[in-house]
Each structure stands twice: as C-alpha cells, then as structure tokens.
Amino acid sequence: KQEVTQIPAALSVPEGENLVLNCSFTDSAIYNLQWFRQDPGKGLTSLLLIQSSQREQTSGRLNASLDKSSGRSTLYIAASQPGDSATYLCAVAKGETSGSRLTFGEGTQLTVNP
Amino acid sequence: DAGITQSPRYKITETGRQVTLMCHQTWSHSYMFWYRQDLGHGLRLIYYSAAADITDKGEVPDGYVVSRSKTENFPLTLESATRSQTSVYFCATKSMREQETQYFGPGTRLLVL
Numbered sequence: 001k002q003e004v005t006q007i008p009a010a011l012s013v014p015e016g017e018n019l020v021l022n023c024s025f026t027d028s029a030i031y032n033l034q035w036f037r038q039d040p041g042k043g044l045t046s047l048l049l050i051q052s053s054q055r056e057q058t059s060g061r062l063n064a065s066l067d068k069s070s071g072r073s074t075l076y077i078a079a080s081q082p083g084d085s086a087t088y089l090c091a092v093a094k095g096e097t098s099g100s101r102l103t104f105g106e107g108t109q110l111t112v113n114p
Numbered sequence: 115d116a117g118i119t120q121s122p123r124y125k126i127t128e129t130g131r132q133v134t135l136m137c138h139q140t141w142s143h144s145y146m147f148w149y150r151q152d153l154g155h156g157l158r159l160i161y162y163s164a165a166a167d168i169t170d171k172g173e174v175p176d177g178y179v180v181s182r183s184k185t186e187n188f189p190l191t192l193e194s195a196t197r198s199q200t201s202v203y204f205c206a207t208k209s210m211r212e213q214e215t216q217y218f219g220p221g222t223r224l225l226v227l
C-alpha cells in the first residue's frame with residue numbers, strides 16, 4: 001500500500017525566505033506526483049504535476065523535483081510571501097491509466113510572517 | 115462558469131439518518147472522485163467514477179453509496195450516518211487527457227451528532 005509522508009508538518013518563516021517542503025513515498029511505481037495548495041476552508045488547487053519520467057517542474061517561484069528511485073520529492077518556494085501561507089499537499093498517482101487515483105500526504109502547514 | 119460545485123456546503127445530521135452530498139461539474143470531465151479529509155489521515159479516496167454508470171471503490175468505501183447516471187453529477191450517500199463519518203468531503207474531477215491534474219470542489223463540512 002502506498003504511503004506518503006510530508007515533513008515538516010508545520011513551518012513558520014519570515015517573509016522573503018527561500019524554503020523547502022519535503023514529500024516521501026514508499027512505492028516508486030508511480031504515474032506522476034502532484035503538489036496542491038489548500039487555503040483554510042477551501043478546496044485544493046493544483047500547483048505542479050511532475051510526470052514519472054521527469055525530474056522537475058517549475059512555475060513562477062515554485063520548483064518541484066522528483067527522485068522516483070529514492071521515493072522523494074521537494075517543493076522549493078523562492079522569496080516567500082505572506083500570500084503563500086497555506087497547507088501544501090503532496091499526492092502520488094498510481095498505475096498507468098489516465099484516471100489515476102491519488103494518495104495524499106497529510107500536508108505541511110506553512111505560515112509566512114510579514 | 116462554476117466548474118465544480120458541491121452542495122450543501124455545511125450539514126448537521128443525526129446518527130442513523132440518510133444524507134446525500136451532491137457534486138456537479140460543468141466541464142464534462144470523464145472522471146469524478148469523492149474524498150474525505152480528516153485530521154491525522156489527510157485526504158482519502160472513498161469512491162470514484164470513470165464515466166456515467168461506471169463506479170469503483172476507493173480506500174474507505176464502507177458506509178457510502180454512489181451513483182452516476184449523468185456525466186455531470188456524482189452524488190455521495192451515507193445510508194445510515196455514523197459519528198465517524200463526521201468529516202470534510204471533497205469532490206474532484208479529471209479529464210481523460212494523460213497526465214492531467216484533478217480539480218477539486220470547495221468541500222462539504224458534515225457533522226454527525
């Protein structure tokens with residue numbers, strides 16, 4: 001059974017810092033890995049999707065890497081802003097089908113202080 | 115352009131009652147999913163559907179029933195609600211395209227007394 005772990009569970013940083021969120025998974029046979037953002041009381045918003053054949057994806061100040069063989073991914077946030085405060089969730093998709101089911105980690109709650 | 119909507123957004127019910135949570139999408143995505151989110155467990159898949167009239171169990175299906183007679187709707191029914199089903203429920207959709215992400219609704223907060 002796939003298990004996804006995110007460390008740390010919570011993180012508080014001053015504005016402007018660069019930071020790294022970690023995600024690990026137990027089964028390397030994944031279809032892709034996705035990072036989501038969740039604001040309090042809201043649904044999830046997709047940030048980045050890394051295919052199993054890729055090493056990294058970038059979107060603006062966000063960069064996600066994937067090391068499938070070691071079962072790890074990191075989300076790098078550059079020059080953090082108070083608006084980045086949210087919970088960040090990592091999810092892995094199993095199988096080879098387009099309807100791949102997701103297994104989620106419990107998330108990292110990020111607070112960026114002005 | 116609502117995308118994906120869930121109703122109700124908040125619901126309080128009593129143990130033993132039947133409750134139906136609604137999910138509606140305007141994109142005509144083939145795949146639809148129901149998750150529950152609980153402290154200490156993260157999001158867990160309850161049921162999913164690959165198309166109208168095709169549904170399958172996820173990780174935690176016990177106590178839930180789904181149907182999908184139309185592509186745009188995917189209701190989740192708790193046949194006899196229990197306190198352990200107190201949770202936040204999220205519906206999500208996904209297109210048939212390869213390597214496509216899932217799109218999530220705003221969630222329904224359910225309290226079972």
